[in-house]
Amino acid sequence: MAEVVENGSQSVSAVMNGEGQLVVYQGESETNALLYAAEAKRLAGLASAFSDEAATARDNAEAASADYNANIYPDPTLEYRSEGDQITWSSSYLEVVTDQGALRYQTPASLSAISISPIDRFSVANFPSGKFSHSIMIASKPATAVGAIRWRWIGYDAEGAIVTGWTTDGNDDTSMSRPRYSRYIPEAEITEPTVVVVAEDVPWPEGVVEIRPELRIETDAQMTFSHMALRNGPNPYYKAPAVSPRAVAANSVDVQSALARLDEYDALGINAELIDLLYSNIAFDLPTALAWAYETQVYKLNGEWKVRGEDALARSVVDPSVWSGQGIHVDIVDGNDARSGYAEEGDFSNAKRKISEAFKAGNLTGSGFRVYVKSGQTLTRAFGFLHDTAANQPTQDFAIIGLGESRPVIGTHDDLSWPATTDATYTNCYKVARSSVARVINLTDADSDGVFPDLTKYADADALDTAGAVDGFAQVGSDLYARRADGAPVTNANTRVFLAVKNFESSIDNSGATVNGYLEDLELQGGLPGTLHFNAGGVANLATSRTKLGYPAMIGSEKSTRRIRNLAGLNISIDDEHVGSLQDAENDHVDPPATHQMYTLAIRPKTRKIGSAGSTSNNAFTLHDKTISAIVVGPDFGPVINGSTLRNVGNTKCIVFGGRIEIDANGEAGGAAVRAGRDEAGEICEIYLVGVTVVADASHYWMRADDGGRIYHMDCIFEGASSNYTTGDGVIDQFTQ
Structure with missing residues (x-):
């Protein structure tokens, strides 16, 4: 890590000096240098992810010139790739893997003496000097020696024919008769991470309009590589610049594009002092x-x-024990409450069936716990929190997370036994046994924002029956009457009945414990005195992330989707x-x-x-x-x-x-x-x-x-x-x- 040297009373900008130090300046004049230093550090960090401290210092200096001579090779540091991506080269493919702390291209297994090359070619219009430079970062897989390889460059004329007559041999094919530039890299050179300059300021034969690289693997072994650089003229990616980074920084960096990378710098954790400095400069x-x-x-x-750092901040509100060990899984279709529920994240083979049972199991541990709910499922009241019962409320720090492509819905509704025909007395209505109804919504008529409309509540069944074609309901004792304006039979699929019960509740008044909680990727529907009600009564923290809250009960004066009361802590x-x-x-x-x-x-x-x-x-x-x-x-x-x-x-x-x-x-x-x-x-x-x-x-x-x-x-x-x-x-x- 570079040393930070204070210069002036206020640390507001910085740049690397010739000794690899990070010099901090006062005032706005060094903004370009500051952003340049961040970009150079980012590139250096990627380039030396698996090298020692001395090599890091060397690469910091060498990588500093990277952006002055634009890299023509697309995605040279795999920053737009993800682990598992496959990139086709010829008839084979390269897979992106994580190797020794960085993303790499991995060649297929068992490619003895086989040549592979990318489908695309590069126009010589990218090289106005008439010459090119190329370098590569090669890394061996752990416990696997990389065999000898050859990196070759082939030129093509306007008709697509291969052109001969290369005037630089690249330490291989010295007869000059072969139609390529070739760099031979023996196994002895690449048994550890190595930066190889394949070509430096190499001219191509007359008549070449396109060039293409080719990788030939000479032995039956896999290899990984990354950090491809292809540049016009001299200055391959890892060659030290002729002048100090400090001397050229102020006039050589695109400030806006570098500043746009600030969040990326932070996520990579590269050069923490400099990144902290940048954030402090722009923070309100x-x-x-x-x-x-x-x-x-x-x-x-x-x-x-x-x-x-919003996500890290949200997850920090609960005790670290919440994030350690296995989680308790819930699957209302294939779960079984006789199981423990514990498994690695996303493994629902041992899942419980009810969230309330998962919370009970978590409470018994005496430490923080987390619950995973399978996505794409709608949990009725029986499978949800059942937080009207204090024993089902959390007594330990907890996290509850929906896993999968769509948020699970956790509601205060029941699956009701609606009849197929209307009531014999109130012939426009459907009747079902259900008391304590708080609210009813129409699931088939969402507005442009996806919000479902309410059925209007009527004083009694007679008023509802004679109201005409309406979406309405009436509570008569322990019976519920409902009708739809579209004339369709009332079913659980088109009409949802919320009960006058709690949905998510964490309250010192009921549970006797003050806890910290975290909810992520859930949809909660219904509930009172709010869809989500957190009544801490003292020191506690709560975080919700990508959580949808809706349709709290219409009973009483408290009808909020997210109601947080008397919390002495962070509510995020x-x-x-x-x-x-x-x-x-x-x-x-x-x-x-x-x-x-x-x-x-x-x-x-x-x-x-x-x-x-x-x-x-x-x-x-x-x-x-x-x-x-x-x-x-x-x-x-x-x-x-x-x-x-x-x-x-x-x-x-x-x-x-x-x-x-x-x-x-x-x-x-x-x-x-x-x-x-x-x-x-x-x-x-x-x-x-x-x-x-x-x-x-x-x-x-x-x-x-x-x-x-x-x-x-x-x-x-x-x-x-x-x-x-x-x-x-x-x-x-x-x-x-």
Whole structure:
């Protein structure tokens, strides 16, 4: 790793010097050099993934000139390939494998004295100097010696005929009569990872219009290779530059293309000091009032707001024991609760059948556990969490993950025994024995966002029967009556009946334990007091990733898709989708008189069809009451019904980066796309907007700051024929970093 040398009071940019040190500069003037250094380090790291420290230092210097003479060979470092890819060369193929820590091409087995070459040829138009250079990284497989090989270059004329008359022998075929340039590489040279310069500034014969490489394997052994370089004129990929990288850096790197690689640098873990420096330069300085307690860098790259290391941050909220050992698998079709459920990830051969049984088994371990649910399945209430029973709630840190191409659906509905014919008394209705019905949806009439509409609830069976062609239901004692506007028989396939029960619940009030949780690639439907309800009552953390939440119960005053209450820790969501809530989507509460702090980080949340005419103050995102700090990145908050889209109250602080927040004619009277205010005297509610697109129709406001509310904005776009509004001591103003 290069040494970091401080230069000046502020470390804001850096470049390698001639001694291989990373020199840190002050000010903006060395930005190009900084980005150049990152790119050179990335290339060097890839080139020396399996070499020792001394070789790394050597390759760092040699690789620095790589981008000044463009590499003509496509995908030279396999950065656009994945393990298992197969690339056809002639009649054989090369497979991409992971070998000694890096991706390699692997030749087929048993290719004794066989030549293979790529189908494509390279036009000499790529080589205006009339010469080319070529190098290759060769690595032997562990415990397998690589046999002797020959790398050859063959030239073709305009008619496709092979051209003879090469004037450089390349240490092989010295008679010059053979129609190729050939470099012989004996086994003794390649029993360990080796960079071989195959050709350097080699001219081709007169009349050549295309050239093509050929690899000839002389012995019956496999080999792996990578880092192909093909360049115009001199300067093969690993040849040291004639001038110092520092001397040429500032004028020789494409700043934007290098900066676009920042996330790639970070993922590769190359040159951590430099990458940290880059991120610190572009990260947004969070407002002091936010009092954010976690190491979180929010930055804008390639026009998109991002959070550095978001996935790792989400998985860190649970105890490390959650991620060790085997997981408990659930398969409602082929599972059996008599089994342990434990297996390597994705092996459902030993699966349990119910999530509740998996949670019980996990609790018994006395340490963190994770549960895998098979994708493409719809779990009715009996196979789901059954969190109305405290014994089924988690008492240890946990993760629950959907595995497969589509998210498993976990609902609070039952498979009901619908009759084939209508009721004898209410002849337009279908009747089934089912009490405690909370909500019914039509599965055959999703809108453009994929949200299923509700069946209207009627006072009794008679009112439903005489209502005409409607989608409706009526609860009469322990019986449920339903009818469809399309006249089709009511079945489980076209109509889903949610019960007045909990879906996912983790609550200290019920389970007697405060735990940390992680959910990924799941779809939860139904439930009260929210589709997902996490009532920590103290120190706890929760993360959800790519989780879809919808259709919470229409009973009572709490009808949110994601309701987080009294959590004193980190509440993070990544790419969550909220649909069909009759009140709120994300609803975070710290109830008085509690004074602990909740930290909410919502990354790319999406909301659709939130709110209803039957409830008030409906929001896509809302923070309530006491101390909550929130960061929202790239939201897609669609219009709400009878509410304001983003509304925070009480002593809460929030900053939103990018994305879109919209209110339309369905919003509440006096509502706004963004609204802030207080609940109690002395409280200050602050919202900061950075680069957000705010949309409002003429009957609503872009931003509304009520008494105690403060809304500050910078670089935002305001669309629609709207305006802003303040009441009391509310403030709406611009701000800068």
